[in-house]
Amino acid sequence: MTRLQVQDLVTEFDTRNGVIRALHGISFDVGDSEIVGIVGESGSGKSTIVRSVIKLLMPPGRVAAGAAHFNGRNLLEMRERELRQIRGRDIGFVAQNPFSALNPVLRIEKQFANIVKAHGQRFNHGARQHAIDLLTATGVGDPERVVHGYAHELSGGMAQRVVIAMALYMNPGLVIADEPTTALDLTVQRQVLDTLRRLTSESGRAMLIVTHDLGVVAKYCDRVLVMYNGRLVEQGPVSEVFVRPQDPYTVSLLESVVSAGALSLSAEEADPDGTAAVPQIQLTDSRRA
Numbered sequence: 001m002t003r004l005q006v007q008d009l010v011t012e013f014d015t016r017n018g019v020i021r022a023l024h025g026i027s028f029d030v031g032d033s034e035i036v037g038i039v040g041e042s043g044s045g046k047s048t049i050v051r052s053v054i055k056l057l058m059p060p061g062r063v064a065a066g067a068a069h070f071n072g073r074n075l076l077e078m079r080e081r082e083l084r085q086i087r088g089r090d091i092g093f094v095a096q097n098p099f100s101a102l103n104p105v106l107r108i109e110k111q112f113a114n115i116v117k118a119h120g121q122r123f124n125h126g127a128r129q130h131a132i133d134l135l136t137a138t139g140v141g142d143p144e145r146v147v148h149g150y151a152h153e154l155s156g157g158m159a160q161r162v163v164i165a166m167a168l169y170m171n172p173g174l175v176i177a178d179e180p181t182t183a184l185d186l187t188v189q190r191q192v193l194d195t196l197r198r199l200t201s202e203s204g205r206a207m208l209i210v211t212h213d214l215g216v217v218a219k220y221c222d223r224v225l226v227m228y229n230g231r232l233v234e235q236g237p238v239s240e241v242f243v244r245p246q247d248p249y250t251v252s253l254l255e256s257v258v259s260a261g262a263l264s265l266s267a268e269e270a271d272p273d274g275t276a277a278v279p280q281i282q283l284t285d286s287r288r289a
């Protein structure tokens with residue numbers, strides 16, 4: 001079943017030099033239990049897609065047209081009050097920089113409590129235990145110590161795990177992650193992505209993940225969206241797009257990093273027991289290169 005359906009999304013930024021159209025009619029679906037990756041060079045519009053969908057665009061950005069149906073309802077037509085309930089409860093968001101998502105002056109426990117209270121529930125013993133269990137599931141070794149502490153006491157990897165635990169806290173049906181591991185070293189990156197995938201597939205929830213890294217897509221995603229210059233130039237199952245890319249831009253991207261065959265091998269066969277770090281296959285702007 002379709003969890004998220006984005007149709008003809010157009011997003012613009014009103015700048016001093018005029019209107020910049022950042023997204024030109026983007027359409028795609030994310031189904032239940034599906035992990036969909038968005039790739040494309042810097043500035044192609046990846047973050048703008050996810051921020052448009054959950055209406056977290058910073059001014060001067062605005063959605064000029066289109067729809068984003070989540071469980072059948074158009075998020076873009078909802079009032080902010082209703083959206084605030086959906087964010088966190090039904091859609092979990094993991095930002096690129098975990099420290100930007102954490103409050104520096106509140107203990108981690110208090111931040112979990114605020115999530116619970118924002119959705120009209122009490123942060124009782126069971127709710128606290130749920131936070132501890134999620135922190136444990138995301139690989140936080142000493143969750144009791146972490147919940148008592150502050151964000152600045154955490155390493156980048158630990159902070160991202162905490163943010164993931166917070167994003168999953170209300171058991172959302174969709175998790176949106178914007179370059180969730182860019183700031184992390186390879187081993188931690190892999191652990192965080194493994195955790196996200198496990199917690200996603202166990203519950204049948206869907207995930208939309210923005211990444212620069214084709215290796216991440218090859219290893220973790222079911223389908224991929226390829227962005228170029230604000231346009232969705234290709235989309236489909238990773239096994240098809242990476243092996244038989246149709247759009248010339250996708251072809252050049254794949255050629256610029258590694259042959260398509262080698263890419264799929266690197267993800268599935270070069271790491272059969274899942275012990276190696278995620279292969280780093282960064283996108284470059286091959287048109288300009």
Ligand SMILES: Nc1ncnc2c1ncn2[C@@H]1O[C@H](COP(=O)(O)OP(=O)(O)OP(=O)(O)O)[C@@H](O)[C@H]1O
Binds near residue numbers: 020041046059
């Ligand atoms: N605050 C802003 N003001 C004006 N234009 C913006 C703003 N933010 C984004 N844009 C425009 O939107 C385009 C897409 O930006 P976006 O951040 O979505 O790209 P991205 O693919 O996520 O890049 P990156 O990989 O570097 O994060 C940019 O090229 C820029 O033209």
